[in-house]
Amino acid sequence: MPYLNISHFWGVVVSSRSYADFTPEKVDLHRLEEGPPLTSTLTREDGLKYYRTMQTIRRMELKADQLYKQKIIRGFCHLYDGQEACAVGIEGGITLSDHLITAYRAHGYTLTRGGTVREIMAELTGRREGIAKGKGGSMHMYTKNFYGGNGIVGAQVPLGAGVALACKYLGTDQLCVSLYGDGAANQGQIFETYNMASLWKLPIIFICENNQYGMGTSVERASASTEYYKRGDFIPGLRVDGMDVLCVREATKFAADHCRSGKGPILMELQTYRYHGHSMSDPGVSYRTREEIQEVRSKSDPISMLKDRMLSNNMASVEELKEIDIEVRKEIEDAAQFATTDPEPPLDDLCSHIYANEKSFEVRGATPWTKLTSHS
Amino acid sequence: MAASARLLFRGAGLKAYTANVNSGAQSSFGTTLLRLSPNCSSQTKTQIKHASHFTYHPDPVPTMYGPTTKMNLFQSVTSALDNTLASDPTAVIFGEDVAFGGVFRCTVGLRDKYGKDRVFNTPLCEQGIVGFGIGAAAAGATAIAEIQFADYIYPAFDQIVNEAAKYRYRSGNLFDCGNLTIRAPWGCVGHGSLYHSQSPEAFFAHCPGIKIVIPRGPVQCKGLLLSCIEDHNPCIFFEPKILYRAAVEQVPTEAYTIPLSQAEVLQEGSDVTLVAWGTQIHVLREVVSMAQEKLGVSCELIDLQTILPWDTETVCKSVAKTGRLLISHEAPVTGGFAAEISSTVQTPVHTLNQTDSNLSTMAKTRELCKDIRDKIVDQHKAGMGYRTIGQQLGEKATTVGAIIRKWKKFKKTVNLPQSGAPCKFSPRGASVIMRKVRDQPRTIHRTWSVT
Numbered sequence: 001m002p003y004l005n006i007s008h009f010w011g012v013v014v015s016s017r018s019y020a021d022f023t024p025e026k027v028d029l030h031r032l033e034e035g036p037p038l039t040s041t042l043t044r045e046d047g048l049k050y051y052r053t054m055q056t057i058r059r060m061e062l063k064a065d066q067l068y069k070q071k072i073i074r075g076f077c078h079l080y081d082g083q084e085a086c087a088v089g090i091e092g093g094i095t096l097s098d099h100l101i102t103a104y105r106a107h108g109y110t111l112t113r114g115g116t117v118r119e120i121m122a123e124l125t126g127r128r129e130g131i132a133k134g135k136g137g138s139m140h141m142y143t144k145n146f147y148g149g150n151g152i153v154g155a156q157v158p159l160g161a162g163v164a165l166a167c168k169y170l171g172t173d174q175l176c177v178s179l180y181g182d183g184a185a186n187q188g189q190i191f192e193t194y195n196m197a198s199l200w201k202l203p204i205i206f207i208c209e210n211n212q213y214g215m216g217t218s219v220e221r222a223s224a225s226t227e228y229y230k231r232g233d234f235i236p237g238l239r240v241d242g243m244d245v246l247c248v249r250e251a252t253k254f255a256a257d258h259c260r261s262g263k264g265p266i267l268m269e270l271q272t273y274r275y276h277g278h279s280m281s282d283p284g285v286s287y288r289t290r291e292e293i294q295e296v297r298s299k300s301d302p303i304s305m306l307k308d309r310m311l312s313n314n315m316a317s318v319e320e321l322k323e324i325d326i327e328v329r330k331e332i333e334d335a336a337q338f339a340t341t342d343p344e345p346p347l348d349d350l351c352s353h354i355y356a357n358e359k360s361f362e363v364r365g366a367t368p369w370t371k372l373t374s375h376s
Numbered sequence: 377m378a379a380s381a382r383l384l385f386r387g388a389g390l391k392a393y394t395a396n397v398n399s400g401a402q403s404s405f406g407t408t409l410l411r412l413s414p415n416c417s418s419q420t421k422t423q424i425k426h427a428s429h430f431t432y433h434p435d436p437v438p439t440m441y442g443p444t445t446k447m448n449l450f451q452s453v454t455s456a457l458d459n460t461l462a463s464d465p466t467a468v469i470f471g472e473d474v475a476f477g478g479v480f481r482c483t484v485g486l487r488d489k490y491g492k493d494r495v496f497n498t499p500l501c502e503q504g505i506v507g508f509g510i511g512a513a514a515a516g517a518t519a520i521a522e523i524q525f526a527d528y529i530y531p532a533f534d535q536i537v538n539e540a541a542k543y544r545y546r547s548g549n550l551f552d553c554g555n556l557t558i559r560a561p562w563g564c565v566g567h568g569s570l571y572h573s574q575s576p577e578a579f580f581a582h583c584p585g586i587k588i589v590i591p592r593g594p595v596q597c598k599g600l601l602l603s604c605i606e607d608h609n610p611c612i613f614f615e616p617k618i619l620y621r622a623a624v625e626q627v628p629t630e631a632y633t634i635p636l637s638q639a640e641v642l643q644e645g646s647d648v649t650l651v652a653w654g655t656q657i658h659v660l661r662e663v664v665s666m667a668q669e670k671l672g673v674s675c676e677l678i679d680l681q682t683i684l685p686w687d688t689e690t691v692c693k694s695v696a697k698t699g700r701l702l703i704s705h706e707a708p709v710t711g712g713f714a715a716e717i718s719s720t721v722q723t724p725v726h727t728l729n730q731t732d733s734n735l736s737t738m739a740k741t742r743e744l745c746k747d748i749r750d751k752i753v754d755q756h757k758a759g760m761g762y763r764t765i766g767q768q769l770g771e772k773a774t775t776v777g778a779i780i781r782k783w784k785k786f787k788k789t790v791n792l793p794q795s796g797a798p799c800k801f802s803p804r805g806a807s808v809i810m811r812k813v814r815d816q817p818r819t820i821h822r823t824w825s826v827t
């Protein structure tokens with residue numbers, strides 16, 4: 001096909017969507033004179049990159065689902081499929097030298113923040129080569145400038161403010177993105193953080209990933225105000241469609257500029273949706289209908305939206321995208337294979353890194369006479 | 377599940393004790409030196425995945441509370457809450473996801489039966505839930521708050537410790553939040569990891585003004601929960617989550633209470649006291665039968681039930697009888713509740729011997745097990761002489777004599793713990809023994825050539 005010789009193909013894309021289920025059609029603003037631009041330019045390169053990353057996240061989550069059901073992954077597993085546009089879009093608006101922290105639905109962010117699929121899957125199966133040496137599991141994955149992966153919801157937001165303070169203090173131009181969900185938005189510590197961040201003008205972007213359900217509770221039943229972007233009160237806020245990767249990217253760019261110009265914190269609400277239940281032990285259909293899930297999948301699936309856009313604007317061919325799909329599948333397969341065959345961490349590691357100390361000390365094991373050594 | 381066990385041996389001259397549960401038969405527990413089993417080496421050569429397990433031991437069917445029906449632990453919680461909502465019009469239940477039945481099905485059906493103004497969901501805010509509960513209780517409602525996992529209770533720690541616990545005291549009894557009960561799933565479940573497995577009872581034990589209760593099974597759960605709800609103090613009720621489905625018993629359908637701050641002696645014994653609460657009771661039940669079978673050791677098992685305020689009398693009385701205490705719990709060792717129990721128990725002898733003061737002057741006869749001592753006395757009563765008894769039972773005649781003299785004078789054959797350093801073995805003697813045992817693990821006391 002002749003267009004393959006052209007390295008950049010500019011397409012102008014209108015970033016707002018036109019279907020009413022996910023209101024609003026345009027960006028909603030709170031205490032902001034103007035918001036992010038309503039049009040966005042997507043280069044072919046970026047488009048393919050976003051497509052590949054989102055597809056990787058999607059396939060990785062589905063693979064994790066499969067492995068969990070085969071009991072190769074144990075413990076807790078919270079899947080991110082449906083919300084890929086958030087992770088990829090946010091990363092598109094910031095750089096890898098910026099900081100990010102989120103709650104437990106973290107696999108997507110681990111990937112966009114520099115983790116590899118191999119490391120992530122090995123961590124899920126609890127193996128040596130996992131990104132947290134097999135000791136963290138699904139909820140505790142970390143990479144450079146990515147502070148996890150946190151179990152207790154709401155607790156990560158004040159942490160993010162601290163990271164932002166460090167950025168400001170050290171005089172770097174970096175900022176911190178602190179994510180939380182619609183359920184956690186009702187935690188007291190988040191409001192404490194709003195106050196501190198605003199008072200000290202910290203370069204922090206608060207992002208509420210509103211996937212409509214806090215575990216099994218819909219937003220109307222949990223929150224007096226479901227306009228999470230206004231919850232910051234004195235903090236300016238904006239609400240965008242979280243299923244559209246370009247919306248998210250533009251909003252994040254806008255928010256990042258806001259922070260970097262020294263204006264202080266800003267709050268973003270991303271309206272998104274998760275296809276799976278809250279975790280692997282939740283079928284996800286007792287508090288919402290299958291029809292609803294199907295509707296979102298057919299009308300606003302992030303990967304399909306991007307694919308349609310790219311195809312309709314002749315930015316890529318069907319075969320090309322199919323090829324990416326095949327490559328992604330292979331990558332995931334290899335990673336899953338690696339994750340199941342890599343050995344588990346050695347017993348010596350069980351008690352390591354409890355404290356930081358110069359010399360090792362003994363830790364009582366499961367019985368009074370078994371001792372394990374804690375290395376640091 | 378890592379159970380931390382504190383072993384206390386009173387009157388033990390030897391410091392290095394390592395227990396081996398796999399040993400062959402030993403005659404008397406007291407002087408037997410326990411040896412290190414090859415499996416328990418601290419340098420594990422290979423990594424063996426030890427699947428920890430426990431078998432649930434159901435309680436016998438209670439007959440004094442009326443008709444019973446088969447229930448598991450979460451159903452017994454539902455039953456208790458059902459009884460409460462039926463009898464107390466001010467009772468309300470709230471927490472995360474309680475309306476549809478709760479993540480552990482503890483509140484199934486209650487909202488439909490009693491209405492959405494009595495059983496309702498709260499948003500995700502533990503501090504808010506408990507604070508709200510304190511206020512509701514202070515205003516007169518019977519407030520039953522659910523914290524979804526005990527691991528999430530920490531945002532509410534300030535409310536519990538600084539507000540709930542001190543409410544009555546600081547208002548000079550004008551106000552109180554005694555109508556508050558906080559329920560939370562508690563303890564190891566196997567796959568819970570950092571944030572779904574914690575046992576935080578020790579953190580709260582440091583706080584006067586609240587009560588902490590942990591049941592071992594459905595019958596206890598319902599009775600204790602109803603006691604907590606009735607009790608005029610704020611109570612925290614931890615429910616072992618691994619037992620929610622696994623523990624099935626015949627539970628009375630009517631309301632009944634089991635008194636708080638009363639430990640229950642589940643099995644009488646004479647050689648060692650075992651104390652635990654919640655899931656560990658069932659682990660220790662297995663230990664009791666293993667010890668009896670393989671070591672001939674008679675264990676006394678106590679379920680503490682109420683952690684705060686705990687039944688010091690029952691535990692201390694038992695330790696006074698047996699002389700040894702072992703506590704098992706799932707929380708970290710340092711500052712765990714076992715530390716509190718063990719330090720309380722190790723008070724001077726005179727407080728333990730409050731009931732029989734003359735016994736503190738009693739000589740300590742050789743540490744034979746209770747059965748042999750009783751047998752000696754019985755045979756003497758039947759008319760046998762000391763030497764004959766000694767020959768029959770394989771003991772020295774002087775020992776037999778001492779035991780019988782003790783029985784004649786005090787009418788008892790027990791050995792009470794005594795203060796002061798016992799001087800059975802000199803340090804040199806102790807190292808000789810340890811060396812011998814290390815070389816020949818199957819040594820028993822009879823093979824000594826050394827005195």
